[in-house]
Amino acid sequence: MPHTVKKRRVFYIPGYDPIHPRRYRELYRKEGAAQGAISGYEVALKPKQTQGAYGWRVEGAIDGAETIADVEVLVWSDIVQDSMDLGVWATYQQMVITAWRYIGSGALWRLMRLRKGPVVAALYPVVFLVVQLLIALLVAAGIGWLVTMWLPDWLGLLGLAVVPPMLHWFKKQDNKILAYYLMHDYSYSASTRGSNPPELEARMAEFSERIAEVLKGDTDEVLVVGHSSGAHLAVSVISDLHRAGKIKPDGPAFGFLSLGQVVPMVSFLPEAHRLRADLGYLCQQENISWVDVSAPGDGCAFALCDPVAVSGVAPETGKRWPLVLSAAFTQTLSPARWKELRWQFFRLHFQYLCAFDNPGDYDYFKITAGPVTLGSRFEDRQPSASRIEEPVNKFTSVNP
Known part of the structure; x- marks a missing residue:
């Protein structure tokens, strides 16, 4: 039976983006309304009602259920600017x-x-x-x-x-x-051959602390969304939380949604020991759900490349995650829309956060504001048949 959600906490980790996080609120507002008009549901944005640097509340009326999702952007745009x-x-x-x-x-x-x-x-x-x-x-x-x-x-x-x-x-x-x-x-x-610069490592520790606080509270699901470079930050943040025992089997459902990931750009560098270790660790854990969504039409992402497998750190046995799925832009966008966006590479890299004309089982707004947990939503879903799992990385060491 699907795990239902009435209250959800969403933590969004952006990619390498120097722009103020309000852009993500406006994107969610605009595209959520567009997707709702297409799919017949409603997501209404309200002012932030939780702690955290920046966020907003979403009141969803989806599939006959009403939900509340508090979205928080985990900000590192100041580090990017510097x-x-x-x-x-x-x-x-x-x-x-x-x-x-x-x-x-x-x-x-x-x-x-x-x-x-x-x-x-x-x-x-x-x-x-x-x-x-x-x-x-x-x-x-x-x-x-x-x-x-x-x-x-x-x-x-x-x-x-x-x-x-x-x-x-x-x-x-x-x-x-x-x-x-x-x-x-x-x-x-x-510049650091794949290791995290000190200022980024410190910020990631703050992210872990913030999510850990919420895991103690009254919520049905905690969902971490990592987009682009934010996906590999999320891998390490969640791994730290899990190792510290903060993600408990009897706690809120825990989901990790990685979108348009570029993990190999870092994990293939010689000093990316930390990231490779976290990939190998996180892929084996039972009490999380990790879904990785990308699309071959996104020229800025390593589409359908299993980030654990291609990085050469998949264990011989016990690998559970991620579930690699395709957003299939050529099918989920109308021919006219695909023609309009096909050569807008940077815009397509953000399509995962936007409305689709013919959404399949990937719908960003149902996932973040709907009444079903990430794990239940994709419980019976098979991975994309065209995914790439060949270990290609030359550097597979997880210890400095």
Whole structure:
């Protein structure tokens, strides 16, 4: 019999995102209303009524039941902002280091064996930054050539003076191109070869403490949602909670929903011992439910790649999680909608948090505000037949 939910606590861990978390509230409000109109239910947003940095309440009327879900965003956007606070030349230095970390370790070639989409996304900022530098140097060379037509040859070097302002101009346009943003994203984990920077480790400990407080309270389900880079943070946060005995068999149902995960971008790096250990641990636990949702149409995620198996840390016996499912954008979005979004890669990476024209068994708003626990909802669901489980990672050590 399905486990029913009247009260739910949802903790959302964003990906590498410097923008204020209010964007997620507005996205939920807009897309929840759209999905409700399509599917015939209602999700109404109310002001936050719990502790925590940022969140909102959802009153759901779904499948003939009324529920209350308190959603809290676990904020690390300030850490992201600090990591992005680099000048032009520091970013180029960061680009060289990041490229070497992935190429020199062999991780890049192994990642390409999984999905080429996210690897292309990782190369995208490198290509754009190099092209921008070449354009600036070509302009400088042209100015230098013109100068030497009338002045001594050595004055042709004055053309190089245009390079810094041109590169700064390119950076100011990055809200359209996202080359700098993506470069900072991929370099954040690469800078420590896959280990968590101290400031992130400290914040993750705060996340664990916050969820542990709620696990003591009166709620039917605690659901952690990790999107993009937030998925691998969630793996470690939940593992810490479980090891500490905070997730109890007689406590609230505990669900973990990972969306559009990019776990291999970190777990394939040589020093990602902590993440690999947590993946191997969490996949064996009985009193949680872990569902991993992605879609081949999302070029920024390692779609349908079992993050435990491909990272090479799946145990020989006893592996329970994750249940790997496809959001199947080509089927769950209308042909017109798919045509509109197909080449909007960044927007598609957020589709998991949005409305679907023809939702299958994955419906973000039913999962977060509906009357059934995550575990019960997918209890009899078989994993996607096209999932990738081949262990590809070169680095499988879980101890430093």
